[in-house]
Amino acid sequence: MRYCFKGVKRIGKITIQGIFFGSYFFLIIAILVPIIFFFYFFTYRILNSKVIDSIQRLSVSLSNQLDLEVRKMDTVSVNIAYSNLVRDHFASYLAKRYDLPSRYKYSKTLMDIFVAISGPLLTVQQINLYDFDGNMIGAGFFNGTMKVDLDSTSWYRKVISLDGRKYISTPYNNAFFVGDSYKDRYFISLYRVYFNNFRERVGIIEAVMDYNSIFTKIEDIIRPNSGGMEVLVFNKENNLVYPVSKKDSEYKFYLQLLGELSDISRTGVTTLYNPNLKEKQLIAYTFSEYTDWKVMIIQPTKLVMLPVLHFTRLVLIILAVLIFISLLLSFIMSNRVTKPIKDLYHIIKDTRLETLGVEDNPNLKSNIKEIDELYSAFKKMGLKLKESMDNLFLARQKEMEAKMLALQSQINPHFLRNCLANISIMAEEGVVEPIVTMCKNISHMLYYVSTDPNSIVTLEIEIEYIRKYLECIKLRYGENLKYEIKVEEGMRNIKIPKLLIQPLVENAVKYGTNVEPPWFIKITGIIVDNYWKIEIKDNGPGFAREELEMLTRKILEIKNTGSLPDGGYTKMGILNVFTRLFLRYKSSLIFEIRNDPNGGAILTIGGTLT
Template identity: 35%
Template sequence: MLNKFKNIQTILFTTYSLIIIIVFTVLVVWIYLWVSDLLRENATDSIYNLAQSTQEKLDLEIQKMDAVTLDVMYSNLVKDLFIEYTSGKTEEQLHASTSKSIPMNNFESSKELADILAIAIGPSRPVDQVYLYDFMNSVYANGIENGHQSYDPTKEDWYKTVTENKKGKFIHPPVPDEKMSKFLSSNQVQYSISLFRLFYDQENVAQGIVEVKQYYNHIFKSIMDYLDRNPNREKIIVFDDSNHIIYPLNMNQSDYEPYITKYSNYNNDDKYTIITNPTTKEKEMLSIKHSQFTRWNVAIIISEKKLLAPLSLFAKRTVFVAILILIFAILLSFFSAKRITLPILKIHRTIRNIRLEDIGYNPTPQQLNSGLNELDQLHLSFINMNSRLKNSMNELLLSQAQELQSKMIALQSQMNPHFLYNTIMTIRIMAEENMNSQIIEMSDNLSDMLRYISSDESLEVDIATELHYTEKYINIHQIRYGSQLQYSFEIDPNMLDLKIPKLIIQPLVENALKFVTRKASPWHIHIVGTITNNNWQITVSDNGLGFNDQQLNLLYEKIEKIEQSKIMPGLKLNGMGLLNIYLRLKLQYQAKMVFRIAYNSNGGASVTIGGFIVEEE
């Protein structure tokens, strides 16, 4: 009973559908993973770049302030005028509020000092206020607020820190600044940030303190502008190394404590880290950049869900489009399978009606008209098959006859006349030298070799027999050359009983001897036999001069010509050793034959032959 699941239409539909599903799924998954990685990387890069750019902008603002302090510090004119201005004052003058109470020389110094500080601030006004303090109670102001004032060092929270910081700057956290607030139209108290440095005379003795001030909103303007454009996206905080929040102002420290605490285990080279919001329990991405210049840390906080929203949208759209395309492809495979099935049924009926007595009868071809060229051609081929079958059978018989003839010629063409000639000449020389025992041994080996070569009882022998007579052949030459010729066998015992074509190893040894004796002795011939994955291989290698390139090219040309024409060449008695072996391996093992020629790394050459192991029934 026929199985409906084994019909052609079902198999084609199932096969096409599986191929489409597998290929399409792999492709979609690969594209999704690739694009999602790009989207995720771009998203994470965005918060990292935002933290980095924000930190750089803050550094730039503080660097502008610091540049003013350095201009003042390194200006000898400013320091000399400040010392001249403060040195001639009495205690009452320090508290005076008008210039009339200042001596004329100090008044001139004050005016020059004001002009120089105005130049130091510059027209772009990187700072809004500059103060010069001495270590008593006198301070000189220039900027929005001008003139001399007095101050109490013991009441200033920054005084001790600045005087103990001999070589560096001190950035004071933001504080309400009522003095500077009155110069703005806003009714709210403005905050300012101050940067302090000590300045020294030419003897490197501290002479006073320089303070520059800038409005808080000016320094953090870039952050404020960004948050105004993105009110529901990132949160940005700035805190110093003491975990004091600098931005935003007047925020509850405990609300941001988890993010600040996370910084202690945060690698500044990392792009981000994952943290759980203590209130909403939502996963958030945290990116922190630390500034060595300001010692401030810029933290960017954003919901992971919001940041990766484009990735989620892409995933949904990808799945939706993929399902639609997959459904369309499966429907297309169904109709394609059905279209192929109908013409095949017609071809099946045609084949079923072909009978043996119709061989040679060529009916008028009938068109299938399936719409598929291949099936139409297949239909015509089956109709004309009976007329071509006879020719094919004749060609097959002819091919078998040629193969048998090639085997017979190969078996009759193995004995190299040079071998007989050299052996007989060696026997003659040994006879003149009364080397009777060697002559007897050589004659016995030669007799055994001739008997083995001329025997036609079987076209195949086991490897053990082939190696036995190969060794006799080598012994004939070793009697002649003595210790100059050395050889070795390394054969897997499991392959000794395998059947191989007769006289297929000895010609390789003969070929090796021909090349190895062209160089100075000693001469080495090594025969190795192995079995791998149901295939046998035998390699004959030597330490001779190697093959001549012209001879190898000629051999390869003959092999290529045989492969293309499929015609066996006429085999000559001499000079056909390697080609003879190739032809017999080709006849015996077809595509599973092994025939390789290679140069050895330490000199000489090697020839490897082999084939598959035929299991005996």
């Protein structure tokens, strides 16, 4: 952190500006700039050029090696396609569709021809010939015939659409070639449509090679040069061909890169940041026109540039020693400047509203004029700010008490009018006991709300008040209104602000009876994870979306200003409850308003037990 005082004359005391400017300006100019210029504009460029050329040649070599391996399958496939012996016997095989002994004879002859074409070294491990009825004749690992549902295969439609051109599959597992003992073995097939002498499609040729026999030579080439090197091979549809062990998420980044590079050149090298591995990588790529395979060689630049990093480390060590010596000298000179600044920083950082302008700090001792003046100004500012905050807090507290007193001391006049009307009707009918009950309840309620509105009461007393309020309401509505109060026994002595729950219950009665009876109000109290919670639920129409949005805005306003909004809003009782909870519990309060999916509204309030 830099502290700078401009325009202050140096009279008797040292200024901060002179100490730091001379120490660090010449250090940076004289040491760092020449080293960085020499290293990055000469050494790095030469080494980087050699690495790029080497990895690009390797990618071309790997691509050519794969072309040679695939060409073996292609050669066998072409030999079968142009063999008159195969064509004649396959035509006879097709003609004897219902003559099973003859078909067996011709299929056996075709197997022998396939073995002869493959040669004694087994250029390919399996040769299959399909007719369009799904009959397959195979020679190699599997010698025999079998029925195949061509339409269910992934390659059939693609091979047909190529009309005689080759189609190379992705690696697949096919246990019937080699038996269950090699069930994890993978193969790659080359397919093409088979034509008769009249250029009519009569079948499909498949040449199969073992996956390892194609890619083992590639691994032999890479292994001596590995150094963290990775090779990926994709086909024309951007399906991963090598290695088969990769998951989609591991090479998705490179698929996106392929789409961009394929339009640029057949081969090249690029450097990109891999966000998945969080490292910079050097990527060489080659596109094969013969196989339509794309070979990518990927290597972290930190491994490729290892010699550069070693040199960089040496330079940094020397640089660190020089900087340490410079810092040590600078520290000795500037310690008497930085220490008072740090002390002043901690004083300002630790200042709170309750400690603002209270006492002087004897630990701050400085002989620097600017710091002494700054600390003196800070103390004066603290005293003035403390005085202003005290006045503002006192005014706001009075305003809040007045608003709460007005809200808490109100009993809904409609409620009193209805109670008196009910008493009048019951008196005319000679029903005495309910009149006595209602009068006692109203008397208790009037006494409860007329005492100190700022007092703290137990939850048990507040619930008793709610119970008497609901008894009066029930005398009016009779069996149309049902209510239930369930509060855990351990919550009875919890201290809460007086008249905290009543506005929410009154809201539930007022709006919950706006639907066809019966009406139901449920009050539940529980303790969860050192928090007490009270939930008030009704079966009314619930809150409209506009009301919920308005309540959210008003609650945010209370949080920002710390005061209750002005009157004129229909949900002032709910906002009053939130304000009192916020003042008592701050961020530890619980206040939730939502609609029940089955109908009605649910309001939940609460706070910490400690």
